[in-house]
Amino acid sequence: MADQPPVIYLDNNATTKVDPAVLEAMLPYFGELYGNPSSMHSFGGQVGRTLATARQQVASLIGATAEEIVFTSCGTESDSTAILAALQAFPEKRHIVTTRVEHPAVKHLCEHLDRLTGHKHRVTKLPVDRDGLLDLEQYEAALNDDTAVVSVMWANNETGVLFPVEEMAKIAKSRGVLFHTDAVQAVGKIPINMAESAIDLLSISGHKLHAPKGVGALYVRKGAPFAPLIIGGHQEKGRRGGTENVTSIIGLGQACELAAARLEEENSRVRQLRDKLEEGLLSQIPNAILNGHKEQRLPNTTNISFEYVEGESILLHLDQYGICASSGSACTSGSLEPSHVLRAMGVPFTAAHGSVRLSLSVFNTEEEIDYVIAKMPGIIAKLREMSPFWQSSHQGSVGGTGCRCECS
Amino acid sequence: MWEYTDKVREHFMNPRNVGEIPDADGIGEVGSLACGDALKLFIKLGPDGKIADAKFKTFGCASAIASSSALTEMIKGLTLDQAEKISNEDIAQELGGLPKEKMHCSVMGREALEAAIANYRGIPIPMAQGEVVCECFGVTDLEIRRAIHESKLKSVEEITNFTKAGGGCGRCHERLEEILREERQESKAEPAAEPAKKLTNIQKIKMIEELFEREIRPALRKDGGDIELVDLDGDFVTVALRGACVTCKKSKLTLKEYVEKKLREQVLDSLIVEEAR
Numbered sequence: 163m164a165d166q167p168p169v170i171y172l173d174n175n176a177t178t179k180v181d182p183a184v185l186e187a188m189l190p191y192f193g194e195l196y197g198n199p200s201s202m203h204s205f206g207g208q209v210g211r212t213l214a215t216a217r218q219q220v221a222s223l224i225g226a227t228a229e230e231i232v233f234t235s236c237g238t239e240s241d242s243t244a245i246l247a248a249l250q251a252f253p254e255k256r257h258i259v260t261t262r263v264e265h266p267a268v269k270h271l272c273e274h275l276d277r278l279t280g281h282k283h284r285v286t287k288l289p290v291d292r293d294g295l296l297d298l299e300q301y302e303a304a305l306n307d308d309t310a311v312v313s314v315m316w317a318n319n320e321t322g323v324l325f326p327v328e329e330m331a332k333i334a335k336s337r338g339v340l341f342h343t344d345a346v347q348a349v350g351k352i353p354i355n356m357a358e359s360a361i362d363l364l365s366i367s368g369h370k371l372h373a374p375k376g377v378g379a380l381y382v383r384k385g386a387p388f389a390p391l392i393i394g395g396h397q398e399k400g401r402r403g404g405t406e407n408v409t410s411i412i413g414l415g416q417a418c419e420l421a422a423a424r425l426e427e428e429n430s431r432v433r434q435l436r437d438k439l440e441e442g443l444l445s446q447i448p449n450a451i452l453n454g455h456k457e458q459r460l461p462n463t464t465n466i467s468f469e470y471v472e473g474e475s476i477l478l479h480l481d482q483y484g485i486c487a488s489s490g491s492a493c494t495s496g497s498l499e500p501s502h503v504l505r506a507m508g509v510p511f512t513a514a515h516g517s518v519r520l521s522l523s524v525f526n527t528e529e530e531i532d533y534v535i536a537k538m539p540g541i542i543a544k545l546r547e548m549s550p551f552w553q554s555s556h557q558g559s560v561g562g563t564g565c566r567c568e569c570s
Numbered sequence: 571m572w573e574y575t576d577k578v579r580e581h582f583m584n585p586r587n588v589g590e591i592p593d594a595d596g597i598g599e600v601g602s603l604a605c606g607d608a609l610k611l612f613i614k615l616g617p618d619g620k621i622a623d624a625k626f627k628t629f630g631c632a633s634a635i636a637s638s639s640a641l642t643e644m645i646k647g648l649t650l651d652q653a654e655k656i657s658n659e660d661i662a663q664e665l666g667g668l669p670k671e672k673m674h675c676s677v678m679g680r681e682a683l684e685a686a687i688a689n690y691r692g693i694p695i696p697m698a699q700g701e702v703v704c705e706c707f708g709v710t711d712l713e714i715r716r717a718i719h720e721s722k723l724k725s726v727e728e729i730t731n732f733t734k735a736g737g738g739c740g741r742c743h744e745r746l747e748e749i750l751r752e753e754r755q756e757s758k759a760e761p762a763a764e765p766a767k768k769l770t771n772i773q774k775i776k777m778i779e780e781l782f783e784r785e786i787r788p789a790l791r792k793d794g795g796d797i798e799l800v801d802l803d804g805d806f807v808t809v810a811l812r813g814a815c816v817t818c819k820k821s822k823l824t825l826k827e828y829v830e831k832k833l834r835e836q837v838l839d840s841l842i843v844e845e846a847r
Contacts, residue, residue, distance in 0.1 A: 492606045498730070
């Protein structure tokens, strides 16, 4: 069997490596420390105390209090809990404000709610501009007396673009509307301080910040109306029934503590690596376009479109070199249309199908970045040589070879 | 990640016959940038009238590139009459299969071949003559009808997998259902026709009860058990087990592997059996 190339993992917005220190913190709770944190005996109580530490660790990362943290199974559960709780708090209100570029966890929930209630729930999806930014005036205009909740992601998972959620939350508060943010991509990458924020509900996902998959948390501002999604025992003070996923929660706590300590590295070294990667690719490869605002985005994410080639093909070639990335192309999603985020931004089809997202973490090195910069131009050139559109694009006749549909 | 066969991967990584034939006898172009895949196929005939050379340029995923590459290998040495008999299933088979969601890539190969032959013969592309049903991907009713027949498609989802029709805005889904119904009804007249897929609830209940009485209950009674139909909601068949079946540890297996299988074979292939709680 041929030697496998070492893995260069640049898909950290999909999931992250469990930090060895996180794993180490978790291991005893798979073994000898198996008590139930809700038990009255000291054997379980010991686990309960560690759970409390984890809660404090999560709270500290986002400037919240431990009482404001509810552990969940993932970011999606946190999102669902937040939005459904807000709707239950205002049963007479039927309007939800969100954006066109949300993660499916929010996008599909809103669409489902709309259908489930026979279109009684109205959903306003705010548009974004070519840089993926929102218009605050449009946002303000969308709020009305019927609005129960605003759910807007803090950082976009595909482009890394940051939304001004702090400001948006203040506006929502002034109108008496609950504000939720899906912050799974932002937590641990940018400073967050809920003590100084008007955000009511905030979703966290463990595996986006070097904790294991299958654990998340929801920040619920003290005093904010709340209703549990999962009803059962008295765990999480009755806010989420079911025995806690103890080991993973302990991992999440440890990961949050590490993330707090690494915020500076994330914003300096990782950002520099990302910028080097981006500049290397954009300068060496013609017809490569950056998707998303250049400044107002996460330090670890870049999304680049390579015109006239298709994303899945790029990913498979990268895979041959051990490079892991993602694409917003249709072929990678099982759908036939490219990323809804890129389409909402008005990225033309010439580019949308050939988008590649490269997302870094503190574990990436400069050597890895150099390697990717060295390999990518050859891959794109090979695929373009095969593309019927590449040559013709230089002859002014791009798109629509015998095509019956519109090529924007 | 898609589960591609080794052959798909091999053709994708090392595609054969990439390029153009400057003095091609026929050129077939299908797909577009908007659609996410496109294929330009060039064919050159030899003095014996057989395809002496074939080249391609493809914009698309691994399946699209591999389908194009395999197609060019398959058609070399064939007469046009022989080549036009190649179906998308033949291309997929040559590659050891494609994921069902990617079957449209093999269809694209076949259509490019048809277009190249039509180009050589100076006639319009046959499949482009129909009514455009899917505006998003520019798919005609002729392409859809042919796919339904040739690949025995049974649902809109399958039509989308094979032709891309309906994979965009979804506004054509009703029309696709209509075409599916029309084509499936036609095929009922064929000797190997399968049972009609549109059954009313009453028809379903009647057929299920008949099958229970005729075959399933006698079989279960042999072991001291029995079964009753409790309810039917769409494709969900709720049953209650009786006698020895109630305490049998293998009752779940019986329901799935025996009862559900029988119902799917003899009543409707989408039925799901559940036990009443």
